[in-house]
Amino acid sequence: MTDFFEMGGYAGYVWSSYGLATIALLVLLMVSLRGLTKSRRDLAHLETLLKSRRPRRKKAPVRQP
Amino acid sequence: MHRFAKPSVFLKLASAVMPWAIGITVLTLAVGLYLALVVSPADYQQGDTVRIMYIHVPAAWMGLFCYVGMAICGAMSLIWKHPLADIAARATAPIGATFTALCLITGSLWGEPMWGTWWVWDARLTSMLILLFLYLGYMALVNAFDDPERGSKAGSALALVGVINVPIVKFSVDWWNTLHQPASVARMGGPSIDPSMLWPLFLIAVGFTGYYVIVLILRVRLELNERRIRALQLSGIGEDSPGNAQPAYNPEQAGAGK
Amino acid sequence: MSLSRAKSRKRQRLYLIGAALLAAAGAAALGLTAFRDSVVFFFSPTELAEQSPMDTGRRLRIGGLVEEGSLQKLDNGSTVTFTVTDLQHDVQVSYTGILPDLFREGQGVVAEGHMNPKGQFVAQEVLAKHDENYMPREVADALKKSGHWEEIEKKNAKNMRN
Numbered sequence: 001m002t003d004f005f006e007m008g009g010y011a012g013y014v015w016s017s018y019g020l021a022t023i024a025l026l027v028l029l030m031v032s033l034r035g036l037t038k039s040r041r042d043l044a045h046l047e048t049l050l051k052s053r054r055p056r057r058k059k060a061p062v063r064q065p
Numbered sequence: 066m067h068r069f070a071k072p073s074v075f076l077k078l079a080s081a082v083m084p085w086a087i088g089i090t091v092l093t094l095a096v097g098l099y100l101a102l103v104v105s106p107a108d109y110q111q112g113d114t115v116r117i118m119y120i121h122v123p124a125a126w127m128g129l130f131c132y133v134g135m136a137i138c139g140a141m142s143l144i145w146k147h148p149l150a151d152i153a154a155r156a157t158a159p160i161g162a163t164f165t166a167l168c169l170i171t172g173s174l175w176g177e178p179m180w181g182t183w184w185v186w187d188a189r190l191t192s193m194l195i196l197l198f199l200y201l202g203y204m205a206l207v208n209a210f211d212d213p214e215r216g217s218k219a220g221s222a223l224a225l226v227g228v229i230n231v232p233i234v235k236f237s238v239d240w241w242n243t244l245h246q247p248a249s250v251a252r253m254g255g256p257s258i259d260p261s262m263l264w265p266l267f268l269i270a271v272g273f274t275g276y277y278v279i280v281l282i283l284r285v286r287l288e289l290n291e292r293r294i295r296a297l298q299l300s301g302i303g304e305d306s307p308g309n310a311q312p313a314y315n316p317e318q319a320g321a322g323k
Numbered sequence: 324m325s326l327s328r329a330k331s332r333k334r335q336r337l338y339l340i341g342a343a344l345l346a347a348a349g350a351a352a353l354g355l356t357a358f359r360d361s362v363v364f365f366f367s368p369t370e371l372a373e374q375s376p377m378d379t380g381r382r383l384r385i386g387g388l389v390e391e392g393s394l395q396k397l398d399n400g401s402t403v404t405f406t407v408t409d410l411q412h413d414v415q416v417s418y419t420g421i422l423p424d425l426f427r428e429g430q431g432v433v434a435e436g437h438m439n440p441k442g443q444f445v446a447q448e449v450l451a452k453h454d455e456n457y458m459p460r461e462v463a464d465a466l467k468k469s470g471h472w473e474e475i476e477k478k479n480a481k482n483m484r485n
Contacts, residue, residue, distance in 0.1 A: 007113040008113035009112075009113075010113050013178050014113055014114060017175070018102070021124070021171065032280050032287065036287040039294065043290050047297075109459060110425060110430075110463075111457070178424055179425050179453065180452070181424075181448075181449065181451055185450070195353055201346050202350065205346060241364065242367075247454075247455045249456075257456045262458075262459075
């Protein structure tokens with residue numbers, strides 16, 4: 001088992017490669033997930049605003065650009 | 066609303082693909098890592114540092130693969146003005162940049178013990194660093210304009226010009242003499258890697274591809290939402306109380322807006 | 324939209340364009356550097372023999388295989404001499420310092436330094452260059468026994484020449 005962790009004396013190089021890869025890929029995944037959650041929340045909020053406003057503005061409907 | 070018709074097809078497809086992508090990614094990475102770290106043998110002269118290859122090489126492949134995908138999407142967005150192509154290109158860039166950076170860092174961690182140096186300016190290493198700069202340049206450029214369409218035009222142009230770097234990366238080790246060794250897998254006469262070492266390499270490459278699909282879907286959804294938010298804001302929704310655009314940061318004001 | 328917000332967005336745009344330009348300039352500069360100095364990362368002993376008379380002061384890199392049986396330790400303990408060969412021409416190299424882990428006789432090597440008037444290459448830095456073959460020890464031993472190893476070595480020497 002200690003052999004496994006020592007990696008033939010190259011533990012620092014091998015484990016930091018795997019560690020950095022894990023961290024980088026997890027960070028990108030988390031950032032993407034959190035961004036998506038936030039955009040969903042913002043969008044839901046704007047959609048409710050849109051719904052509540054529609055009846056009041058009959059003459060100037062919301063344009064879709 | 067026809068502009069969102071095609072993205073809605075994509076979203077349906079993405080929802081169907083997502084569970085498969087997650088399953089394949091988790092499975093191949095679990096088995097691949099077990100083979101890479103435990104089962105596969107040490108190299109006859111590089112010892113256990115050869116295990117860095119199982120991250121380094123798939124990351125390099127993904128860096129190149131993502132760039133080609135980004136350039137194709139960029140071309141589609143320039144030529145056909147397909148909104149989804151532009152969104153896919155924007156969503157791909159940070160994934161490709163992450164893999165390219167990982168390739169460079171793990172390569173450095175491998176080069177120091179084996180070659181005796183963290184870095185040399187040979188053709189392979191330099192062209193790979195240029196690939197990273199192309200990704201970063203693309204990401205900065207597409208966000209540099211208020212008008213997303215102008216940003217995507219400029220970014221697509223950069224992505225297309227930069228695609229010339231992809232064959233340079235691949236063939237740098239054949240065209241010029243380099244400290245980096247020639248190709249071991251995609252080469253004439255078949256791989257020069259023992260089968261016991263090829264399996265973890267391929268499994269992790271499949272796992273990385275699955276990861277790419279997952280994060281791509283997440284980021285395309287994110288981009289689609291942000292486009293819709295921008296469209297609603299431009300049409301005047303939520304403009305009278307600017308805090309509404311960020312309810313996460315300003316919950317009181319969001320409540321007061323009603 | 325308020326004036327200050329428009330201003331800060333303009334500034335943000337300016338920074339982003341600046342960053343994009345910097346990245347592009349960096350890429351171009353790196354490309355040019357690579358073309359001028361590093362596309363030819365090293366010279367083989369044959370190329371070195373072709374460019375006579377030898378300019379002794381110029382810093383350059385030479386690459387080749389470390390000839391079997393040529394590695395010698397000098398008396399002071401930290402200086403070594405060895406022969407770099409591409410199987411057509413040889414260069415004598417002397418080096419004081421720590422050799423990389425992969426440095427072995429029969430293996431590829433890239434040395435940076437200059438020629439001295441005696442025709443010896445004085446290296447300031449020695450890097451190991453390995454080939455594209457990866458295999459466990461048992462497979463390597465089997466190849467050596469079956470006599471296929473020489474093919475690999477010949478191919479490696481040829482790779483060093485082009």
